[in-house]
Amino acid sequence: MRKALATLRSARVAQERPNPKMLAGLLSTLDDIAERADKQAERARLAAYVGGAAAAGGLVIALAAGRLRPSVAMQTVHRLVG
Numbered sequence: 001m002r003k004a005l006a007t008l009r010s011a012r013v014a015q016e017r018p019n020p021k022m023l024a025g026l027l028s029t030l031d032d033i034a035e036r037a038d039k040q041a042e043r044a045r046l047a048a049y050v051g052g053a054a055a056a057g058g059l060v061i062a063l064a065a066g067r068l069r070p071s072v073a074m075q076t077v078h079r080l081v082g
Contacts, residue, residue, distance in 0.1 A: 004029045055080065 007026045059076065062068035 004033065 004026055007022060007029070010022075022024055059068065059073050062072065
């Protein structure tokens, strides 16, 4: 992002028509930024799924072990889900 902003600032300061190489570099940098953001979003979704599965597994184990009443489990699920 810093690289893209620096390129834009240099084009503004120069107040001349940007050369094609600079525009290609800027577009490439923006593509890289978007790709990294997509990967971060995918990792965040995966972490949420894994966390949810772990929480559900914990509830199932607690229910099976008799350490948690079904009504308390449902209250917990509703609190977590919203």
